[in-house]
Structure formats: C-alpha cells, structure tokens
Amino acid sequence: MxxxxxxxxxxxxxxxxxxxxxxxxxxxxxxxxxxxxxxxxxxxxxxxxxxxxxxxxxxxxxxxxxxxxxxxxxxxxxxxxxxxxxxxxxxxxxxxxxxxxxxxxxxxxxxxxxxxxxxxxxxxxxxxxxxxxxxxxxxxxxxxxxxxxxxxxxxxxxxxxxxxxxxxxxxxxxxxxxxxxxxxxxxxxxxxxxxxxxxxxxxxxxxxxxxxxxxxxxxxxxxxxxxxxxxxxxxxxxxxxxxxxxxxxxxxxxxxxxxxxxxxxxxxxxxxxxxxxxxxxxxxxxxxxxxxxxxxxxxxxxxxxxxxxxxxxxxxxxxxxxxxxxxxxxxxxxxxxxxxxxxxxxxxxxxxxxxxxxxxxxxxxxxxxxxxxxxxxxxxxxxxxxxxxxxxxxxxxxxxxxxxxxxxxxxxxxxxxxxxxxxxxxxLPEYLLRFVAFVVTRLIYRFKVRGDEHLPVEGAAILVCNHVSFIDAVVLMGASPRPVVFIMDHRIFNLPVLGAMFRLLKAIPIASQRENPAVYEAAFARAAAHLDDGDLVCIFPEGAITKDGELGEFKAGVMKLLERNPVPVIPMALQNLWGSFFSRVERGTAMVRPFRRGFWSRVGLVAGEPVPAAAVTPAALRSRVSELLASPPYPR
Incomplete structure (x- = not known):
C-alpha cells in the first residue's frame, strides 16, 4: 500500500x-x-x-x-x-x-x-x-x-x-x-x-x-x-x-x-x-x-x-x-x-x-x-x-x-x-458525485482534513468512521483521493434524493443479521469482492447514525471483513458535523431548519495511522476513533 x-x-x-x-x-x-x-x-x-x-x-x-x-x-x-x-x-x-x-x-x-x-x-x-x-x-x-x-x-x-x-x-x-x-x-x-x-x-x-x-x-x-x-x-x-x-x-x-x-x-x-x-x-x-x-x-x-x-x-x-x-x-x-x-x-x-x-x-x-x-x-x-x-x-x-x-x-x-x-x-456518475461532494465540502461547509497522508492512493484498505449524518459518505468521498465503496444502512436508500445518489455511488446496502440475513451476507460478499480488487471499502461500525452526538459501540462487521481480506484499517473521525442540517437533532429528526448552524460552518475530518489487520478489535478501533474525535480542531 x-x-x-x-x-x-x-x-x-x-x-x-x-x-x-x-x-x-x-x-x-x-x-x-x-x-x-x-x-x-x-x-x-x-x-x-x-x-x-x-x-x-x-x-x-x-x-x-x-x-x-x-x-x-x-x-x-x-x-x-x-x-x-x-x-x-x-x-x-x-x-x-x-x-x-x-x-x-x-x-x-x-x-x-x-x-x-x-x-x-x-x-x-x-x-x-x-x-x-x-x-x-x-x-x-x-x-x-x-x-x-x-x-x-x-x-x-x-x-x-x-x-x-x-x-x-x-x-x-x-x-x-x-x-x-x-x-x-x-x-x-x-x-x-x-x-x-x-x-x-x-x-x-x-x-x-x-x-x-x-x-x-x-x-x-x-x-x-x-x-x-x-x-x-x-x-x-x-x-x-x-x-x-x-x-x-x-x-x-x-x-x-x-x-x-x-x-x-x-x-x-x-x-x-x-x-x-x-x-x-x-x-x-x-x-x-x-x-x-x-x-x-x-x-x-x-x-x-x-x-x-x-x-x-x-x-x-x-x-x-x-x-x-x-x-x-x-x-x-x-x-x-x-x-x-x-x-x-x-x-x-x-x-x-x-x-x-x-x-x-x-x-x-x-x-x-x-x-x-x-x-x-x-x-x-x-x-x-x-x-x-x-x-x-x-x-x-x-x-x-x-x-x-x-x-x-x-x-x-x-x-x-x-x-x-x-x-x-x-x-460516469463518479464525476457528478465528486462534484456534489466538492460543492458540499467547499460551499455548504468549511471542510478541513487532517491526516490525509494516511489515506492510501493505491491498494485495498478498510476505512472506519463515526456515523454522524446522512451525508457522511459524501463528505468522506470529498476527502479521498480515489473512489470509496460504502457499506450503508439499507434504509438510507429509501430517502428521495440521497437514496438515488447512493445508488449511483454503488454503495452497498446492509441490514442486521437478525433483520435480513440474506442482505447481511450479500453486503459482506460484495465488500470482499471490492477488497479483492484492491478498492477502498468504508464501513460505519456503529451501524446507525448517532441520535445524541455521542460515539456508539462498534459492532463486529469490520472483523467479518478482515476474516477474508486482512488489509490495513484506517480509523477516521468526522468532527463538528453533529448539529448540522443533515444530522439528527431535535427529537431525533434531521434536515430541518437548513441554517440552524449558520452558513458555511466548520467541519473536519481526521484520519489516523493505518492499523494492521492483526491488531484490530472493535474496542481498540472505537478507542482510536474516540481519540481522533477529541483531537484539537483544524487550525483556523
């Protein structure tokens, strides 16, 4: 890599x-x-x-x-x-x-x-x-x-x-x-x-x-x-x-x-x-x-x-x-x-x-x-x-x-x-989607990235990140130098505009094993195929968008990915996106009052050093993402 x-x-x-x-x-x-x-x-x-x-x-x-x-x-x-x-x-x-x-x-x-x-x-x-x-x-x-x-x-x-x-x-x-x-x-x-x-x-x-x-x-x-x-x-x-x-x-x-x-x-x-x-x-x-x-x-x-x-x-x-x-x-x-x-x-x-x-x-x-x-x-x-x-x-x-x-x-x-x-x-919808990401990260938010030298420009890797809003994938796409395959909750694909965009992005829908075992297994099979091809795959280990802004427990999905593809894992943390238009606030609802945070508000992404597959555990990854979240914001 x-x-x-x-x-x-x-x-x-x-x-x-x-x-x-x-x-x-x-x-x-x-x-x-x-x-x-x-x-x-x-x-x-x-x-x-x-x-x-x-x-x-x-x-x-x-x-x-x-x-x-x-x-x-x-x-x-x-x-x-x-x-x-x-x-x-x-x-x-x-x-x-x-x-x-x-x-x-x-x-x-x-x-x-x-x-x-x-x-x-x-x-x-x-x-x-x-x-x-x-x-x-x-x-x-x-x-x-x-x-x-x-x-x-x-x-x-x-x-x-x-x-x-x-x-x-x-x-x-x-x-x-x-x-x-x-x-x-x-x-x-x-x-x-x-x-x-x-x-x-x-x-x-x-x-x-x-x-x-x-x-x-x-x-x-x-x-x-x-x-x-x-x-x-x-x-x-x-x-x-x-x-x-x-x-x-x-x-x-x-x-x-x-x-x-x-x-x-x-x-x-x-x-x-x-x-x-x-x-x-x-x-x-x-x-x-x-x-x-x-x-x-x-x-x-x-x-x-x-x-x-x-x-x-x-x-x-x-x-x-x-x-x-x-x-x-x-x-x-x-x-x-x-x-x-x-x-x-x-x-x-x-x-x-x-x-x-x-x-x-x-x-x-x-x-x-x-x-x-x-x-x-x-x-x-x-x-x-x-x-x-x-x-x-x-x-x-x-x-x-x-x-x-x-x-x-x-x-x-x-x-x-x-x-x-x-x-x-x-x-080539990738061009259009990257344009959307460009607009979001340059015009809607003041988006700053730290640690982007840790994002690989070639070779397979798994990205893990906290899940804060409905546009986390768009923001992460704007930070990556190459395409990212996202594993996302299947329910997000039912949203009128975002759902169509994520389908164009060829994101992988996933459901819990208890809710739909077939969708669960198909998601990991597709993700493994992408890793076999040397692609970047991103998973949100919390399994759902946070409802209170706090970092949830990490589930074992990343471990299932590593069973077949023991590739490096890059921990990442989205900072200051909670409370924005696309995150859940006010009784768990999102996308209300577009300018509740003002216009062009500051948002950050911090990428940490790659973690070897052998050293990965859900608890250790959560701890690392928590440390990245607590790191000082990007300097003005």
Whole structure:
C-alpha cells in the first residue's frame, strides 16, 4: 500500500526540483518552437511570397493538417516506444531529432523553399507525436498522487503560454524587413539546441514494460491501442472527455481571426488579443486546479469546468450581438469600448473553466492507467484528440457553409458542450458525485482534513468512521483521493434524493443479521469482492447514525471483513458535523431548519495511522476513533 505525501508547499516549488524542472522547460521550449515555426511559415506564405499551388487563404489549413497528420499515423507506435524505453532517453532522442529538423527548416526559410518547409511541418508534427506519450507518462513516474494535479496544471499552463509566445515571436521575427526569415531560422535552431541542453538534466525514467514487442504497423496498433484504452471504461470515457475539450477549443482558436475582423470589427492586433486572453485563461484555470482540489486528483472540478464552458460560450453569443458599428478598430480603440470588455471576459472565463475541466481528467488518466501501458493510453488519447479536432474543422466549415454566423457557431458549440458533458457524466456518475461532494465540502461547509497522508492512493484498505449524518459518505468521498465503496444502512436508500445518489455511488446496502440475513451476507460478499480488487471499502461500525452526538459501540462487521481480506484499517473521525442540517437533532429528526448552524460552518475530518489487520478489535478501533474525535480542531 503506497501512501501519498506532500514534499513541497505548492506546484510552483516543483520548478526548483530536478525531477520536474528540466522536463518542464524542455517541453516548454518544444511547444514554443513548434508554434514559432508554424506561425512564421503561415505568415510568410500568406503575406510575403507567392506560391501558385498554395493559395494564401489555404496556407493555415494545409500547415495545420500536415502537423496533425503524424498524430493519426504514428501515435500508436510512439506509445509503444514510451512504454518500452527509458523516457529520459527518449526525450533526448526527440530533441536531437528536433535539432535536425530545425536545421533543414532553417535552410528552407533562408532559401524560401516552401516544399521543404512543409515537409518540416510534417516532421515537427512527428516530433510532437513522439513526445506526447512520453510527456504524460513521465509525470506519474516522478510525481505522487498529491502532486499530479499541480504538475499537470503547470504543464498545461506552460504549454499554452509557450504556444502564445511562439506565435507572437514567429509573427514579429518574420515581419522584420529583409532579415525576417534569417532570424526565424536562427531562433528555431537555437530553441531546439537549448531544449536539448536542458533535456540532459531530465532524470532517469525506467521502462515500465521492457519486454514489449513493438508492432510497427500503425493501423493495427492504433486499433489495439484504442481497444487497450477501452479496457478501463472510466479511463476511456475520460479520454473522450478530453478529446471533446480539444474539439471545443479548436472551434474558438480557428475562428479568432475571422471573429475579430467580421464580428468585432478589429484589426490583426485585436485577433492577437483574443489569443492572449484565451491562453491566459487556460493557464489560470490550470493553475487553480491544485488550489481548488486541495492537492488531490479532484475530478469534481470537471463538471464545474463543463458548466462554465457552456455558460460563457453561450453568453459570448449574446455579448457579440448588437456591437456598435465600426471598421478596422485598432487595439486601443477596441479596448476603449465597454461593450468589448464583456466579450473578453467571456473568452477569459470560458478558457479558465476549460482549464478546470481538462487538468483533472489528465491526472485521472495518469493515476488509473496501469503503468505498464500508460504511454499507450496517452497515445490513444492523442489519436482521439486529432480525430476530434479534424471533425471540429469539418463541423465548423459545414455550419459556416450553410449560413451560420461565427457567434451562432459559438452558441451551437456551447449548447452541444452541455449535452455532451451531461451524457459523459451520466455514463460516469463518479464525476457528478465528486462534484456534489466538492460543492458540499467547499460551499455548504468549511471542510478541513487532517491526516490525509494516511489515506492510501493505491491498494485495498478498510476505512472506519463515526456515523454522524446522512451525508457522511459524501463528505468522506470529498476527502479521498480515489473512489470509496460504502457499506450503508439499507434504509438510507429509501430517502428521495440521497437514496438515488447512493445508488449511483454503488454503495452497498446492509441490514442486521437478525433483520435480513440474506442482505447481511450479500453486503459482506460484495465488500470482499471490492477488497479483492484492491478498492477502498468504508464501513460505519456503529451501524446507525448517532441520535445524541455521542460515539456508539462498534459492532463486529469490520472483523467479518478482515476474516477474508486482512488489509490495513484506517480509523477516521468526522468532527463538528453533529448539529448540522443533515444530522439528527431535535427529537431525533434531521434536515430541518437548513441554517440552524449558520452558513458555511466548520467541519473536519481526521484520519489516523493505518492499523494492521492483526491488531484490530472493535474496542481498540472505537478507542482510536474516540481519540481522533477529541483531537484539537483544524487550525483556523
């Protein structure tokens, strides 16, 4: 059983550690170089040189298609390579490859050889295809569960910032009279060399499946990767959720130039401002994930992100209607009009919520994929991302072809996002339930957790806790870094709303042996099966919710669980939940007078050190939970 730990105060501290910093800056420079090269080439063939066989209006589309094609062709192969070989060695190989490609591209820029440059676009797409599975499989090898969300947030933020800086630098350099192409060539090679130098410091990341035999057939391996990903439905549907986010984001990114010109009546600088606002929003949302998740993989943020994406995409449609007539507004003139601030706020918040949506999904996939084929799962994700982005381009093209305006496209995508997200959350109720737990523990209560380092991030264990209210399971779910299977009194399933939620949670109903022997035995059989699978199982040993706030006697249910599965037992205590809306007070009733304790009242959870199975007795566990209950409350 591996426990989580907290080796640093926040995600930014990772930048001072060798296990993260060289990797972060290597991928930062690589993403920046990709975009500097692509944007400089796009500007060059659009404004500076005439190519009979490549119309200027098609240049961006052709370059984008060439860059994304390797993701479809070679992602499956790159996933195998990342699982089979040391990831640090692969990173250095990829950076060597980047130097070679950028050297060829430098010659292409200096000689204005467009076919060579387009070939280099394909090769840089191959460079990114090889790096993608390595990048996301590297993180869980060097970061623990409490660091994954912050680490992914940093990578996501760094990627979008580097994309933004690369586009800006590419545009500025290529626009320099007479020497622009030369400066772009120098910059591309320099960034590649610097990335290679930094990659030398990336620590050893051993192979997770050294005996893997590489299948070099991209078609059959792509099918195999998708089947492999489908083997874990939570992971596979999360892959689909991430790919939908790329579909969603590609709609906005592809339409910024036209949106700025045709709807906002702005010049090229206004289009650049939209890209800046979008990139900053993604970066801020990605960094907020660690704070909001309390440094766990908190998938409850995903529904929150989906709600925000739809709300602000739809509001962007309304904000874009009835703007004052104008033509060719400069950046200063655009910003000076108050009506445009709502547009920018919608874009910023839309992208911020997209960051909240995507980062926990990436972290969940890394955490729940088997290490032996984690890189191949990421490769499957890259394949799906590429397919969804292609479908996004086709869908937007069809909508515009049939007369939809750009704001209407945003409206349609915002509504579609709500439908798709709702469907995903129905397929994966864990996301929705974690969102409910997130709301309860962040908005209804001021929930503080101590001793969460004792909650195991892998392996079977039994959690025991005092039973104070009807939402104890929801509160505990909000504290755990992974799903918990709850054994609960069968009568709670008859409650109108909570009963439906606990059924979605797949909680196990239990009755006393005297009341219903069949339900009693079935409950322990189901619990044992979950422990066999390495899951967390929580039991409330008192057998019922306390009627007076006092800790009751512990029954022998935990001992029956340990007979078949002698796993560690983690004692826990819920503090200050008695007397709240969901607990029994006033003649034993609950859920009366919602604000009898005020709003946002303090509630705590204390987790104790794991107790070995051999040392467990009901009396000893009760004594330990009693000690935890009496411990000082979480400091203000």
């Amino acid at each position: 591996r426990l989580s730990h907290a080796p640093h105060p926040n995600q930014f501290a990772l930048l001072s550690q060798r296990r993260f910093a060289p990797f972060f800056w290597t991928q930062f420079l690589g993403a920046g170089n990709d975009n500097l090269f692509k944007f400089a080439l796009t500007v060059m063939v659009t404004y500076q040189i005439q190519v009979a066989w490549l119309a200027p209006e098609m240049a961006g589309l052709v370059i984008g298609a060439l860059f994304i094609l390797p993701f479809l062709l070679f992602s499956a192969t790159s996933g195998q390579l990342a699982d089979k070989h040391d990831k640090a060695a692969l990173i250095r190989f990829v950076k060597n490859f980047e130097i070679a490609v950028m050297a060829i591209a430098a010659w292409g820029f200096v000689t204005h050889n467009v076919p060579v440059l387009l070939g280099c676009v394909f090769l840089m797409g191959l460079h990114s295809t090889l790096f993608g599975p390595v990048k996301f499989a590297y993180l869980p090898q060097h970061l623990d569960e409490r660091e994954l969300t912050g680490g992914n947030g940093m990578v996501e933020m760094g990627t979008f910032v580097s994309i933004l800086l690369g586009n800006v630098a590419g545009g500025l350099l290529i626009a320099m009279p007479e020497v622009g192409a030369t400066w772009v060539a120098v910059a591309c090679v320099a960034l590649a060399v610097l990335g290679r130098v930094l990659s030398q410091a990336v620590p050893v990341s051993p192979s997770t499946d050294p005996g893997l035999r590489i299948n070099w057939n991209p078609v059959t391996e792509t099918v195999r990767n998708l089947k492999l990903a489908h083997g874990n439905l939570v992971v596979f549907r999360s892959l689909l959720g991430i790919s939908w986010m790329w579909f969603f984001g590609a709609v906005f990114l592809s339409q910024f130039p036209s949106f700025a010109k045709e709807v906002l009546h702005g010049d090229e600088q206004v289009a650049s401002l939209l890209l800046v606002v979008f990139s900053v929003g993604i970066g801020v949302g990605s960094l907020l994930c660690e704070v909001l998740s309390r440094r766990h993989v908190e998938i409850g943020l995903v529904p929150l992100g989906a709600i925000g994406m739809s709300v602000f995409a739809i509001d962007l449609y309304f904000a874009s209607r009835g703007l004052p007539p104008a033509s060719g507004l400069s950046l200063s003139a655009f910003v000076a009009q108050p009506a445009h601030w709502r547009v920018m706020a919608d874009l910023a918040l839309l992208s911020l919520f997209a960051g909240l949506y995507s980062v926990p999904m990436y972290a969940l996939i890394q955490l729940r994929s088997a290490p032996t084929h984690r890189a191949r799962i990421i490769a499957a994700n890259n394949i799906l991302n590429a397919l969804f982005m292609i479908v996004s381009s086709i869908a937007v093209g069809l909508l515009l072809h049939f007369g939809a305006t750009i704001p209407q496209v945003f409206l349609i995508v915002g509504i579609a996002n709500a439908i798709v997200a709702g469907y995903i959350f129905l397929l």
